[in-house]
Amino acid sequence: xxxxxxxxxxxxxxxxxxxxxxxxxxxxxxxxxxxxxxxxxxxxxxxxxxxxxxxxxxxxxxxxxxxxxxxxxxxxxxxxxxxxxxxxxxxxxxxxxxxxxxxxxxxxxxxxxxxxxxxxxxxxxxxxxxxxxxxxxxxxxxxxxxxxxxxxxxxxxxxxxxxxxxxxxxxxxxxxxxxxxxxxxxxxxxxxxxxxxxxxxxxxxxxxxxxxxxxxxxxxxxxxxxxxxxxxxxxxxxxxxxxxxxxxx
Numbered sequence: 001x002x003x004x005x006x007x008x009x010x011x012x013x014x015x016x017x018x019x020x021x022x023x024x025x026x027x028x029x030x031x032x033x034x035x036x037x038x039x040x041x042x043x044x045x046x047x048x049x050x051x052x053x054x055x056x057x058x059x060x061x062x063x064x065x066x067x068x069x070x071x072x073x074x075x076x077x078x079x080x081x082x083x084x085x086x087x088x089x090x091x092x093x094x095x096x097x098x099x100x101x102x103x104x105x106x107x108x109x110x111x112x113x114x115x116x117x118x119x120x121x122x123x124x125x126x127x128x129x130x131x132x133x134x135x136x137x138x139x140x141x142x143x144x145x146x147x148x149x150x151x152x153x154x155x156x157x158x159x160x161x162x163x164x165x166x167x168x169x170x171x172x173x174x175x176x177x178x179x180x181x182x183x184x185x186x187x188x189x190x191x192x193x194x195x196x197x198x199x200x201x202x203x204x205x206x207x208x209x210x211x212x213x214x215x216x217x218x219x220x221x222x223x224x225x226x227x228x229x230x231x232x233x234x235x236x237x238x239x240x241x242x243x244x245x246x247x248x249x
Contacts, residue, residue, distance in 0.1 A: 007035055007087055007139065007230055014038040014085045016065055016124060017092030019046030021193035022143060025223035026089050031057040033227060038082060041092065065092050065120025066112075071127050084135065085128050089226060091143045093117040095158040102156045110157040117161035122168065129181070136180040141226055142169045144187045146242060166240075173239055182237045184229045189244030192216035215245040 007013070013030045017023040018039035027037045031054040039051040040063035051058030059082055064070040075083055094116055097109035125140060132138030147155055148162030166185060173183035190213055221243060229238040 006232070006234055007033070009034050011035045011086040012038065012082055012084055013087035013089065014040055014061075014124075014128070015089040015091055016040050016063060016120075018050055019043040020050075022188075022191060022219045022222045023089075023091040024050045025219040026091060026226050027051075027058065028054065029220070029223040029227045030087065030089075030230070031055070033231065035087065036082065038078070038085070063124075065124055066115050068123060071120075071123040074124075074127050084131060086132070086135075086137060087139045087141070087230060088125065088128050089141045089143065090121040090124060092120055093143070093161070095155075098158045099154045101154060105157070113157045113161050114164075117158075118164045118168070121165060125172070132181050133176075133179070138181045139184065139230055140172065140181070141184045141186060141229060143222070143226075144169065144185045144240075146187050146189050146244060148185075148187060170239070173237065180234070184238050185240045186222060186225050186229065187240060187242045188217055188222050188225075189242075189248040190216045191219060191222060193219055215247045217243065217245050 013035045015023050015027045015030070015037060018027045019041040023039075023041065027039050027050055031037050036057045036059070037051070037054060038059050038061050039047040040061045041047040042062065042064050044060065044062050047062070048060030051060035059079070061077065062070070063074065095113060097105045098113070121142060129138070129140070142165055144165045145162040147159040148166035151159040151163070166187070169183060169185040176183065225241055225243050229241060232238060
């Protein structure tokens with residue numbers, strides 16, 4: 001029996017939060033396997049730079065996952081030949097104001113984490129899943145975290161958001177279990193990116209955070225894990241994949 005391979009040549013992928021870190025490396029790795037990649041994010045100059053680096057396979061797009069109008073207009077803002085998105089990688093997320101006890105943050109800060117990491121992911125998924133259902137083909141990859149199964153002190157809202165992503169991803173997979181739509185969650189451990197800097201805005205503190213932790217993953221480690229899931233035969237689903245540095249317990 002001939003095994004169908006995925007993704008199809010020239011398939012369109014959309015990666016949120018593609019302006020740097022994990023998102024930029026995911027976009028690059030997906031382009032390397034022959035896909036066209038919509039690099040989406042709020043920092044237009046950065047997503048356009050990432051798209052320009054993909055040897056003609058990239059398209060930069062402004063997208064704010066916390067803005068319903070931005071997400072709702074996604075399809076209409078794409079060129080016609082980029083609208084059939086076969087792969088969605090929900091990567092956008094943050095922990096701004098995190099790594100401190102719950103009472104030290106404001107309700108608005110904590111709510112913003114949920115709005116980006118959970119509600120934004122839901123918005124984008126809902127915007128694209130209709131087309132996947134019509135074509136009976138698609139792959140949704142949600143970038144979760146080991147924090148979604150292993151909560152930690154000073155991570156109340158980030159951990160809560162990733163627990164929500166974990167539950168949503170598994171239930172979404174079950175919703176489409178008898179279709180051509182695959183759903184995967186990648187759950188990394190510590191990854192060294194600009195994530196810690198974006199959380200505090202303090203470069204020295206961010207550098208010390210990663211130094212104190214020790215061995216971390218590189219964004220490309222996560223990107224290769226995404227591609228591994230995408231390239232499985234059509235009858236195989238990597239439902240969840242946990243990726244941690246060798247020294248992380």
